[in-house]
Amino acid sequence: MSRLFTLAPLMLFLGLAYLIPLAGIMLQSVTTPEFGMQNYSQALGDPLVWSVIRRTLRICLSVTAIAVVLAYALTLLWLNGSRGMRVFVELAIMIPFWLSVLSRTFGWLSLLSNRGLINTWLQSIGVISEPLTLIRNEFGVILGMVHFLIPFAVFPLASAMRDVDTRVVLAARGMGASRLRIFWQIFVPMTKSGIIGAALLVFVFSLGFYIVPTLLGGGRSVMVAELIYLRIFQIPNWGLAAALSALIMLSIGAFLVALIKRTEGTMK
Amino acid sequence: MTVSLKPGPVTTAIGALTAVFLLMPLLAVIPVSFTPKRYLSLPKGEWSLRHYEALWDKPEWGDSVLLSLQIGVTAAVLATLLATAFCLGFWMLRPKAGGLLAGIALLPMLAPPVVSALTLYSFLQAITPWNSWVVYDGWLGVVVAHTVMVVPYAVVILMVALSQVDRKIDLSARSMGANLWTRIHAVILPNIRFGILSAFMLSFILSWDEIGVTLFITSVKAITLPRRMWMGLRDNVDPTVAALSVLLIVLVTLVILGRLVWEHSQKAE
Numbered sequence: 001m002s003r004l005f006t007l008a009p010l011m012l013f014l015g016l017a018y019l020i021p022l023a024g025i026m027l028q029s030v031t032t033p034e035f036g037m038q039n040y041s042q043a044l045g046d047p048l049v050w051s052v053i054r055r056t057l058r059i060c061l062s063v064t065a066i067a068v069v070l071a072y073a074l075t076l077l078w079l080n081g082s083r084g085m086r087v088f089v090e091l092a093i094m095i096p097f098w099l100s101v102l103s104r105t106f107g108w109l110s111l112l113s114n115r116g117l118i119n120t121w122l123q124s125i126g127v128i129s130e131p132l133t134l135i136r137n138e139f140g141v142i143l144g145m146v147h148f149l150i151p152f153a154v155f156p157l158a159s160a161m162r163d164v165d166t167r168v169v170l171a172a173r174g175m176g177a178s179r180l181r182i183f184w185q186i187f188v189p190m191t192k193s194g195i196i197g198a199a200l201l202v203f204v205f206s207l208g209f210y211i212v213p214t215l216l217g218g219g220r221s222v223m224v225a226e227l228i229y230l231r232i233f234q235i236p237n238w239g240l241a242a243a244l245s246a247l248i249m250l251s252i253g254a255f256l257v258a259l260i261k262r263t264e265g266t267m268k
Numbered sequence: 269m270t271v272s273l274k275p276g277p278v279t280t281a282i283g284a285l286t287a288v289f290l291l292m293p294l295l296a297v298i299p300v301s302f303t304p305k306r307y308l309s310l311p312k313g314e315w316s317l318r319h320y321e322a323l324w325d326k327p328e329w330g331d332s333v334l335l336s337l338q339i340g341v342t343a344a345v346l347a348t349l350l351a352t353a354f355c356l357g358f359w360m361l362r363p364k365a366g367g368l369l370a371g372i373a374l375l376p377m378l379a380p381p382v383v384s385a386l387t388l389y390s391f392l393q394a395i396t397p398w399n400s401w402v403v404y405d406g407w408l409g410v411v412v413a414h415t416v417m418v419v420p421y422a423v424v425i426l427m428v429a430l431s432q433v434d435r436k437i438d439l440s441a442r443s444m445g446a447n448l449w450t451r452i453h454a455v456i457l458p459n460i461r462f463g464i465l466s467a468f469m470l471s472f473i474l475s476w477d478e479i480g481v482t483l484f485i486t487s488v489k490a491i492t493l494p495r496r497m498w499m500g501l502r503d504n505v506d507p508t509v510a511a512l513s514v515l516l517i518v519l520v521t522l523v524i525l526g527r528l529v530w531e532h533s534q535k536a537e
Contacts, residue, residue, distance in 0.1 A: 085280075102513075114307055248383060
């Protein structure tokens with residue numbers, strides 16, 4: 001009886017409001033407008049859609065690489081820097097993390113737009129005469145996404161770095177290893193699980209993202225998630241939107257399975 | 269111990285620049301919020317408070333704040349209740365299909381936001397003709413969608429809280445003849461009260477900030493605060509969003525500083 005009162009409400013709620021409609025969308029990807037794989041052949045065959053998929057992969061991979069490298073240095077400083085530095089870094093991680101993504105994106109617009117801080121400043125000191133195009137292109141999208149995702153990369157890295165056995169580092173130093181060698185041959189390999197976890201997390205998050213690319217890309221560097229939004233609300237094509245959703249779901253599922261396999265492997 | 273891992277000059281430089289990079293756009297909002305113009309620009313000589321006044325004078329901003337509060341509190345209460353019941357059942361009964369049940373509970377968090385948005389949009393479209401409360405572009409519709417999106421986070425927090433409860437205290441309560449209800453409300457719930465509070469707070473904040481799904485399921489009536497900010501960013505950038513962002517940045521900074529000071533005083537004791 002207690003099973004019904006405890007487990008059932010959430011399962012019924014999610015089943016009704018989430019699982020059934022989700023299954024419906026997956027089904028519609030092969031039945032709208034008629035039964036068949038036409039939506040998938042369009043998603044993978046249409047050069048326009050295919051270029052969006054290629055751009056999505058290119059942007060997401062760049063964002064992942066940049067965000068993880070920057071987050072690695074940031075996390076080292078957060079855990080091991082001087083006292084004042086640790087407080088400063090903690091604020092720099094936490095304030096953006098808890099702030100609405102829209103306020104953060106507005107910040108980038110304030111910095112990068114034609115009448116923004118950077119262009120106004122460069123023009124006032126006479127370096128440029130015409131404003132530089134810093135947003136409504138891939139550069140702006142990558143900058144905004146890296147900014148959004150760094151805090152998410154910090155948390156798995158921090159947990160891996162806290163687990164490093166510092167005696168190993170001391171031993172290496174005692175045997176005369178240089179700082180550089182300790183970093184590349186000891187510290188980085190010992191935090192490998194954190195690096196892989198952070199990279200997978202950032203990559204998976206970036207794939208399904210559409211708020212930042214829509215606002216900073218200005219419709220010129222459309223990514224898959226934004227294309228789904230456009231195919232629902234601007235040029236409706238429900239079947240294609242459903243097929244693209246299924247493809248994103250599938251690729252993220254594959255990455256999550258890889259992540260779970262990996263954590264199981266390290267726990268054994 | 270940490271001395272041996274002290275970051276070198278290169279790491280310190282990259283890390284510090286990254287920290288500046290994270291804070292830079294937040295600082296850039298401040299001058300823009302004082303511009304006298306009606307478009308995104310920097311104040312030249314003359315600084316104006318008109319965009320702060322607009323937040324106060326135009327009723328739509330206040331309405332959106334109230335709507336977001338109402339939706340956030342309702343969704344957080346629902347998510348916390350559902351997640352607490354689920355996690356209690358999970359912990360006490362240890363169901364056989366536990367992996368599957370947990371997977372279902374966490375799915376909205378793992379699925380890409382745009383897929384969840386499309387899913388909840390099609391759900392609300394489907395049930396709108398059948399009732400007059402939980403509808404597309406209605407506040408209860410947003411509550412249901414937000415509850416779906418935030419409940420996995422509440423489940424994670426409560427699972428962690430329960431994993432730290434010693435099962436022996438529940439067993440001894442049981443062996444002394446406590447019935448199920450007494451075990452729950454007198455033994456287990458008091459032990460996870462901080463977990464319940466954190467689950468509620470996080471659910472509220474996630475709903476308060478939610479935009480990805482909200483954009484799909486509202487159009488003209490249920491305009492939450494993030495939705496209104498989106499409208500002020502999408503076409504012509506409205507500096508009122510800068511004024512609002514400054515207020516939000518100040519609020520978040522105060523809460524985080526307050527927490528840091530509180531943690532510090534706890535350590536000192």
